[in-house]
Amino acid sequence: MNSLHMWSGRFKKFFLDNKFVLFLLILLLVGLNILVFMQASFIFTPIIVLIETIALPLILTGVVYYLLNPVVDFLERKKVKRIYSILLLYIIIIGLITISIVSVIPLLREQIMSLVDNFPRYVYIVEDQIKQMIGSKFFNQVQQTLNINLTDLASKLSDQASTILNSTFTGVGTFIGAVTEVFISIVTVPFILFYLLKDGKKLPLFILKYVPTRLREQTYEVMAEMNHRLSSYIRGQIIVSFCIGCLLFIGYLIIGLNYASLLALVAACTSIVPYLGPTIAITPAIIIALVTSPFMLIKLIIVWTVVQLIEGKFISPQIMGKNLHIHPVTIIFVLLTSAKLFGVVGVIVAIPGYAVLKVIVTHVFEAFRQRSTLYQKTDEEQV
Template sequence: MEIKLPGYFKYVVILLGLILLIWLLQTFKAILMPLAFALLFALLLLPMTRDMEKWRVPRALAIICSLVVVIVVLGLVIWFISMQLASLTSELDTIGNNFDKLLIKVQDFLHDKFGIRRSNKSEFIQNTFGSLREVSTTFLGSTISMTTGALAAFTVVPIFVFCFLYYRDHLQQFLFKFVAKDRRAYVMHTVDNIQSVVQSYISGLMIVIVIVSMLNSAGLLLLGVKYAIFFGVFASILTIIPYIGIMIGATLPALFTLATTGHLIDAVLVVLVFMFVQFLEGNFITPYVVGSKVSINPFAAIIALLLGGEIWGAAGMILSIPLIATLKVIFDAYEPLQPFGFLLADIDEVKTQKSGQFKQLFDKLREKARRKRREEELEEKLEEKQEQEQ
């Protein structure tokens, strides 16, 4: 006997399931977060590993070579950023003195023009930034925690990546255990489609970051900004955050330029450079490199970033964009979940899909009209031929 439950009961169960999922993600963060990073790197390294295997390189050796390449590249990036930060911290005293002079000029201007009382320097710092001791203590504790977590992740993630790539055939057979034999071909096609789209999206995103970092650095170098390459790379990484990333990426070098030169026009030029690069990235670079295979609307991306930061902190914010892109591909591939894929899609992608559908429909109608016209012409020729024979 079939039991029918009310509709609201289903939504209550879904809500409880989401709450349970968030609780599990936060509780088992130490295990799930390295697994998520390992899965992301495994998808990136899978094409390279397959190419080496085609050259008759053993699978284990191919995976190790791919991991060595990634570790070397990441090590060079971390070394460069650490060297730039070390050089930047050596000029903090100079930057602080320049900010003090600039603050005095602004206070004098506000007092002369608007009669606003000059505030004490220490009072201003205390009201703006709070207690320096509490901030430093919190920062030191979080730094130690992040360093410990990063060291643990660097040792565990490569092992997980190796296992994902080495046992990928076994994992595929494990997936087939849940699917009927007549449905395995469809499931395999869907999995391959998801895998290829996610790979192209993540690799395209990396290429966009490299191109944007080169453009940012070139623009800052033309303006004569110190540490231009560091600020260019830092801002390019932040471009994955819609709207907010470009604001943060442009604010830091603009403030640094204002502190070092003392001229507002120099800071404005820095902001204009980042705005121009952002315009190129949004309208030309990303559509050309990433393409229209998957595109997330900014609202969904911002929500994903906030949720990722709330659940897993900075690591969650890094993983949120690839994860939401993966979910969109899965939603689009599974028909009952396609409305959620439509909700996550960018407006331009929806318009492109609609225009493509309208174009296909128009081509079908035009081809149908041509066939009908040809049939009418053939009938007329047959009738004329019959009349001539008579």
């Protein structure tokens, strides 16, 4: 009996009381669980399908909710019932959509059709410019220096473009299916949004009912901080993107760039994604400016530089501030990783998702630090 008690004491001392060994055991159990779940992944197929079905409507609804909820709260503080505020907003939005369909959409449609009609001519002009460049003395010297044949390289690029084009046509069915899914998601957004605006304040209290009593206060703080980070980022990024689109539209009109409205709209939409978005947005503008004239390309670069300076020095600091506290290098790595894992949707939700995850991890680490003796404050920190 004493021997058994002695062995149990040793086991407790070297395993259960040893935090490093206990951490390794927990890590081993987590790995075994992941291995079992990977072998039985078919069990989670219905859950994955459910998440894929509701993800897009919930993301769209969340974005619109964070844009409209401050207006509803403001009207509610002015003694307007919440239900009436929501109905008033819906009427205004329907009016704006109607005005856009009547006035803006035909203009964009005209520019898109014009771009489609002129695209073969643009391809011919670019091809002619490439041939002239390849035939020049400078590029002949480059070919000799690098020991490459630029004509063969251009031919290979052309063949690759044809392959991509053919694969695009074969994927029309998939594209139509994706468009249908997006359309259905957009149709469901107003219904989900109505109830979220109406009863959204009750959601945290509903969630806290299922949280242990001693953790409710800390959980509420985490949810409040997550809500603040998300609302600040979404509202700020959309306002910044709108400002960029307006400034570029004005700049494109001043320099006389073709398809100014369409290019500004593309820039406004892609600027929602930090750092990578502006790079994507300027690409079609560069192509059109290059086809127009070299001088137009110079004017485009000037306009783009001025807009980026205004956005970086005046607009973003005033609107976005330092709410997320994320280093730019971290943002780029998060965007690239999310794009690799989840595609376009991952790029869109990468930064707010990282902000939410950062809040959770920070609070969990703080709770662990307070309970652990490994992070005792020094005398200087206590002072």
